[in-house]
Amino acid sequence: MDQAVGLRKKGNGALESECCFPGPALQKPVRVLAVSSGKGGVGKSNVVINLAMAFDRMGQKVLIMDADLGLANIDVLLGLAPRYNLSHVLNGQKRIEEVLVNGPGQIKIMPASSGVQELTKLTDDQKLLLLELLDGIETDIDILLIDTSAGISDTVLYFNLAAHEKIVVVTPEPTSLTDAYALIKVLYSKFGERHFRLLVNSSAGEAAGKAIFAKISKVADHFLDGLSLDYLGAIPYDASVPKAVIQQKALLEAFPKAPAAKAFLSIAENIWRTQPSVNHGTIQFFWKRLLNV
Numbered sequence: 001m002d003q004a005v006g007l008r009k010k011g012n013g014a015l016e017s018e019c020c021f022p023g024p025a026l027q028k029p030v031r032v033l034a035v036s037s038g039k040g041g042v043g044k045s046n047v048v049i050n051l052a053m054a055f056d057r058m059g060q061k062v063l064i065m066d067a068d069l070g071l072a073n074i075d076v077l078l079g080l081a082p083r084y085n086l087s088h089v090l091n092g093q094k095r096i097e098e099v100l101v102n103g104p105g106q107i108k109i110m111p112a113s114s115g116v117q118e119l120t121k122l123t124d125d126q127k128l129l130l131l132e133l134l135d136g137i138e139t140d141i142d143i144l145l146i147d148t149s150a151g152i153s154d155t156v157l158y159f160n161l162a163a164h165e166k167i168v169v170v171t172p173e174p175t176s177l178t179d180a181y182a183l184i185k186v187l188y189s190k191f192g193e194r195h196f197r198l199l200v201n202s203s204a205g206e207a208a209g210k211a212i213f214a215k216i217s218k219v220a221d222h223f224l225d226g227l228s229l230d231y232l233g234a235i236p237y238d239a240s241v242p243k244a245v246i247q248q249k250a251l252l253e254a255f256p257k258a259p260a261a262k263a264f265l266s267i268a269e270n271i272w273r274t275q276p277s278v279n280h281g282t283i284q285f286f287w288k289r290l291l292n293v
């Protein structure tokens with residue numbers, strides 16, 4: 001699997017650090033967060049959209065990268081109809097700024113496309129060209145949120161390895177827990193990833209969320225030595241979430257007083273407060289890791 005993914009590894013399995021990508025001067029560090037789950041339909045896309053809204057309200061400039069080719073894409077959830085996507089950039093038809101779509105607030109969205117999967121198959125020349133193109137969108141981003149697809153495909157692993165922070169979404173369903181654990185285990189054992197953050201969605205309450213975290217944490221402690229798993233908090237099961245989906249709006253916009261909306265705000269603050277001590281690179285640094293050039 002790691003060969004297929006083609007990411008460089010250090011002797012200890014960790015992704016090789018490349019400290020000095022020569023991007024243009026004065027580029028600020030960007031936090032890159034990948035949201036994954038293993039199991040499908042657990043609420044990743046809703047988590048991404050509503051965390052993005054919460055960060056936007058905190059005054060952060062957010063870019064959402066839709067790395068999911070599934071049905072419930074970010075553009076559908078927000079009632080947007082993007083004309084272009086990453087594949088148009090990859091085949092040279094459009095510049096990256098022409099592909100980005102405006103979401104609610106100041107949020108920008110890079111729509112999903114088969115181009116996302118193609119990232120894993122580019123030639124070195126294509127990668128370098130793409131890197132040059134991507135260089136243009138750094139201008140004003142504080143946070144990049146990546147909505148990954150379900151499963152443990154190479155593409156999901158790629159995005160997780162390139163991201164600085166890995167948020168794993170689980171629900172109380174046992175299958176969600178086993179699939180989340182499987183994802184963490186692959187990233188840990190094949191790529192030396194040690195740090196993950198768990199978000200419990202559709203929880204029966206805060207105590208139930210903590211109990212689910214305790215369960216997965218206990219197994220991880222036992223079998224994955226040195227793994228650090230943080231608890232980000234729980235989003236309650238809330239009928240306002242599907243209602244907002246039907247309205248094609250973010251929950252925070254459609255039902256800002258709903259219990260789940262309040263929980264999203266508090267989790268976003270929690271994420272913001274607890275920045276990992278890693279030195280975030282610029283957005284170019286992220287693209288470079290993603291493309292492995």
Ligand SMILES: Nc1ncnc2c1ncn2[C@@H]1O[C@H](COP(=O)(O)OP(=O)(O)OP(=O)(O)O)[C@@H](O)[C@H]1O
Binds near residue numbers: 039040
């Ligand atoms: N906290 C919640 N309370 C109630 N319903 C929820 C909650 N979170 C998500 N849902 C519902 O679950 C469904 C799946 O959500 P979403 O599309 O965000 O999942 P996903 O993990 O991105 O799915 P996929 O793996 O297909 O990309 C949606 O219909 C949404 O309304």
Ligand SMILES: [Mg+2]
Binds near residue numbers: 070147
């Ligand atoms: Mg989704």
